[in-house]
């Protein structure tokens with residue numbers, strides 16, 4: 001399937017708005033110039049204002065009689081980029097006005113009998129970062145053959161609108177009432193729920209009552225009753241849900257059966273940014289309704305006697321402390337992280353540690369090459385689904401969590417590993433996704449299912465100006481190339497922080513300041529994403 005999304009994925013560093021608009025314009029030129037529509041893709045409408053619906057390559061076209069929609073209806077057709085296809089009004093040289101609704105925007109389509117009519121539920125943009133459901137209903141001729149033709153037409157329309165995505169997903173919605181600004185319930189009700197409802201997803205909703213509640217819910221979940229657990233939260237709830245699924249009687253089955261997704265309502269919404277390219281709850285809802293199941297690498301962390309999973313990142317040093325050690329500056333909003341970071345950067349703070357790493361790819365050029373290769377081999381949604389099957393095949397007969405190939409942090413260092421003293425470490429940051437927050441593509445070569453994590457280490461003693469240059473280079477996308485940045489693909493590591501007190505962040509949550517060991521499991525978890533092979537740039 002060639003969509004705006006898959007093409008965008010081919011070059012994640014390009015401006016999405018220009019690509020999308022260009023593609024859409026090109027598509028229109030192409031379609032209107034060549035008019036390659038098959039007759040069977042046309043449904044005649046018995047309406048004074050609309051003559052037909054036509055299935056085209058990327059959209060359904062409404063062919064109006066005369067000038068088309070009334071003036072007040074036209075406002076919603078103003079084209080602009082909002083992370084999805086635009087609804088367009090076009091007047092052809094022959095004077096026919098048409099409205100195009102991209103398949104991606106279509107949530108449902110059905111036939112009703114009295115009077116005979118077709119209804120299309122779709123989303124329209126109400127602002128740059130928000131979409132709302134809308135519907136169109138048109139009468140059709142009242143006879144059996146018209147009914148049959150309309151049914152066939154709607155089936156094709158739905159098949160194209162959902163492509164590889166499951167229709168009418170069964171979703172358990174978890175809401176963290178304290179996520180972000182404490183507006184998760186409101187955002188769910190106003191922004192996201194109407195989209196799931198219009199798409200006829202079945203919904204059960206539960207508000208989390210305390211820290212760790214989502215772990216318990218996921219542990220007890222009847223995994224045959226649901227396809228998706230949607231977290232209206234920051235990254236804390238998805239972390240808990242993965243860990244709850246890992247506690248089920250058959251954790252591997254639970255982790256591959258249930259897709260964990262995020263409706264961004266928190267302070268840190270990296271999951272939605274990476275998988276769906278948005279922090280808008282309504283755009284994320286649409287992306288989830290249209291999302292394709294994809295496997296996600298998960299990382300086992302062993303610390304003390306515990307073993308748990310991480311889906312996003314592990315940090316020791318300046319990032320962990322700037323995030324977790326600045327609670328007293330909450331009044332600053334998101335600026336508290338930047339402020340905390342700069343203070344420590346300028347103070348040349350170091351976080352001495354001992355580190356042993358199982359490196360898979362050492363050089364930056366080789367890492368980029370393997371990333372490019374993975375992207376060219378895996379650009380279609382079918383590949384994502386094959387990966388799910390592969391991950392499931394690996395699991396055949398295995399129902400428990402994968403064994404730890406390198407043991408736990410309590411055991412002696414695995415053979416061939418070397419403990420390296422890092423007395424001047426400034427930042428130890430290991431990631432499984434591209435962005436850790438908006439505008440911070442800190443792990444540009446991270447892939448969802450390569451069985452590896454991206455490890456960044458930077459010394460804390462580098463000159464102040466160079467440190468600020470590094471900070472600015474993250475947003476510019478040049479961070480990885482800086483000689484002061486050590487960037488490796490790893491499959492496992494052990495880190496022993498020195499001292500008694502400090503901060504360790506796992507998926508943005510604080511864990512005890514104690515040695516831990518990490519090991520990547522390829523494709524152990526399942527998520528939904530908008531398609532394409534990697535993360536949204």
Ligand SMILES: Nc1ncnc2c1ncn2[C@@H]1O[C@H](COP(=O)(O)OP(=O)(O)OP(=O)(O)O)[C@@H](O)[C@H]1O
Nearest residue numbers: 179180208209210211212233234235236266267268
């Ligand atoms: N009812 C509740 N009361 C207190 N804590 C809760 C409740 N429900 C969930 N939590 C906890 O809130 C934490 C943070 O959640 P989440 O990531 O959704 O929000 P956030 O605003 O991004 O978080 P952060 O506090 O990290 O800024 C999670 O660890 C979760 O366990």
